[in-house]
Amino acid sequence: MNDHLPLQGKQVLVTRHKAQARSFGKKIEALGGRPILTSLISFRPAMSSKEASFFQADLEQTDWLVFTSVNGAKFFFSYLEGHGISFSAQHRTKVAAVGEKTARYIRDRHLAVDLVPDLYVAEQLAEALKEKVGQNDKVMVVKGNLGRNVIKDTLAPLGIDISESILYQTVPDSDGILKLRETAKFESFDFVTFTSSSTVHTFMDIMKEDSKKWLEHQTAFISIGPLTKQALDQYGIPSFMPNVYTIDGMLDKMCSISKKGE
Structure with missing residues (x-):
């Protein structure tokens, strides 16, 4: 194996949304692999224009704004721009983000990020917020329709006003x-x-039992983090998970597996 191209000759199926899969695919190619991009899920706005004034009013009263994904951040800023809602870096609201990629996206839009957990999962963010949020603070969590309620379920029992x-x-x-x-x-x-995990469920609905046959042909399934791995476990599909829950972590894991199998 070429040490400089650890994925040389490897075919990698990328199931990520097409807008996010391109950079993943380019990194795979740079390592010698052949990416095959199949976007299984897409995203669309969920909040109507009629709700803009209510959203702005809630935002103005928010002490902590919490982002659980890059997608949430993207739709947040898109909604602000589309409805003329002002939210500057000088605003009193503090910002928490589940991971460094989400935090970087927010900072690139000139908004400071006050809290990022060491592990990029909602449970860690919820625990970190418990130490930072005041009893009288109002918290807003920005999320998608399939997002879990971990942060709300953690903070609400403490008497914290969270939406x-x-x-x-x-x-x-x-x-x-x-x-x-x-x-x-x-x-x-x-x-x-x-x-x-939503991509896992869509994939398994399509492939059903056929995916298990791939395991017999030494196909390695790679999950980005614990929730995605748990979703695969539900279908009886073992997977490898990186120590760092990022795309680069997944690439490192694939390179490590390839090296062991040379």
Whole structure:
């Protein structure tokens, strides 16, 4: 194996949303691999224009604004821009983000981030917020329709005023699903990657028991973090998970597996 191209000759199925999969695919190519991109889910706005004034009023009263994903941050800023809502870096609201990528996206839009947990999972963010949020603080969690209620379930019993704003919906990507069906007829994969539990469920609904046959052909399933791994476990699919729950962590894990199998 070429040490400089640890994924040389490896076929990697990327099931991530197409807007986010391109950079993942380029990194795979840079390591010598061949990415096959099949977007299984897509995202659409969930909050109507009629709710803009109420959203702005709630935002103005918020002491802590919490983002649990990059998608939540993207839809948040898009909604502000689309409805002329002002939210500057000088605003009194503090900001918490579940991971460094989400935090970086927010900072790039000139908004300071006050809290990022060491582990990029909602449970860690909820525990960190318990130490920071005041008893009289108002907390707003920005999320998608499939987002878990971990932060609310953790803070609400403490008497903290917490609300959830559903800014986007996760829906199946019909074009990507069709591509997966066709690709699976003719291709075999060395790695299948998942970056969310919703993608796992969509994938398994399409492939059903056929995916287990891939394990017999030494296909390695790679999950980005604990929740994604748990979703695969539900279907009896073992997977490898990186120590750092990021795309780069997944790449490192695939390179390590490839090196062991050389």
